[in-house]
Amino acid sequence: MFPTREDVHGIKRLEVLREAAASFNFKGYHATSMNEIAASLGVTKAALYHYFPNKNSLLAACFDHAMDAAFASMERARKEGRNGRERLVLTMSYYVAQLINELNCCVVLMEDKALEPEDQAKLVRQRDRFERALRSFIREGIDDGSVVPCDPKLAVFVILGAMNWVPKWFKPSGAWKPDQLNAALAQMFERLVSSSPVAAMASDVGELPSSAGPPLSLSSLGLRGHGARVTKIAKKTDKKVKVGGRR
């Protein structure tokens, strides 16, 4: 027996979650009806209630997933980054990569007010912990000289804002490939906080590596770039997809 029954259940459950996450991201939680989610999956509304007890738990599961990805990314970045700045940028990079891969979209961090009080409290606790950790990366970076002196709270807000805005304009099926988005965002964040910002950035996201070597290796991100141009790599790759990356 290849897939046991519980396996199938788990897989379908994840499929429901992905569809819900995509819809919540696209139209918003309250504007998405259970009927719509079900119809997108080719089932009826009642079927969804075999996998989630109610609509709100679906939203809570989205947030859970996102926060898990966030902390996993941070752990990985903590090990691999060699200073505060690298850890900060890598965290964001791994995070967006993971969310784009696992859910078909990326972030969901809006709509937190739609959660039940207990779920909301849990999310707030986790998110605060995450943001505090990001801020400490900044402080760490200021101390080790990799980050420019700045207000850590504000810097983190600006970066998170740019992150959470991504779903509004980026579609994995668009002209920019996920890896390019990722590299470009990292370059931006890098420049925002670096004590020695790069003197030039990719003048076209299409010029950034689409999937070169080990995903998101430090070198491919152009970290430690300083004066050297990082553009002109992988020129003219992946320009075929025409489905608009925007609207």
Add this chain to the structure above:
Amino acid sequence: MFPTREDVHGIKRLEVLREAAASFNFKGYHATSMNEIAASLGVTKAALYHYFPNKNSLLAACFDHAMDAAFASMERARKEGRNGRERLVLTMSYYVAQLINELNCCVVLMEDKALEPEDQAKLVRQRDRFERALRSFIREGIDDGSVVPCDPKLAVFVILGAMNWVPKWFKPSGAWKPDQLNAALAQMFERLVSSSPVAAMASDVGELPSSAGPPLSLSSLGLRGHGARVTKIAKKTDKKVKVGGRR
């Protein structure tokens, strides 16, 4: 007769709009009921329909207001800015200042999918025009040397993301005053795109000018900062308000 009847009507209408904008911003459009808006204003739901034909037109009016502010800010910045970077940063600065003053909150640019098709089309047209103009500020800046070579589209997305995230953590009644927020954001954006980024930023937003001189003069923003620190100005001002600037 001090206020004519039409004046009163207009004032009350604006009051309705402010309340609606605040609620939409805080809980989201679909999560806000007409009853709630009315109750916050001390009237009944039906009263609202004397000022707006339906709920959706309320949302459309919010977007209209925001886009008007955006274009007005851009026009002002176009005249006052001396190069592409200054025009870009000033646009954002004036924009957030105007929205915080007029509506009690700032931006609303999410929830565009909740608009009626025709309103949505109008918004999309306006927003595209605005974003294209911002991108051309970037290109202009790259040409005149004030902006680092980069992908204009991505840079604008990052900046807009940071802007539109502001309502999630900033409250005008919080510990950070609007002017401080404004100066700090400008400093961040400045650094993000400048061809010669400042070597250090305010390490605490509280250190930034709260309301010094003509609002948002270029000098007070630390534009053209380069190597000189702009912190330590107006130290220890406005630290009294205790209402949390977050949550």
Add this chain to the structure above:
DNA sequence: TGCCTAACTAACCGGACGGTTAGCAAACCG
């Protein structure tokens, strides 16, 4: 004073949506 209109309320309507229930068909298990 008396009329008219603007401003507002109380009560109601229809529809949509979250969630439930009953039942059916297939798969699993002895």
Add this chain to the structure above:
DNA sequence: CGGTTTGCTAACCGTCCGGTTAGTTAGGCA
């Protein structure tokens, strides 16, 4: 094969919400 569980559907229920309507109050104006 027979009984039980699982996965799902069709139909339904209660509630909430956007919007309407009828009616009341108050101010402007002759």
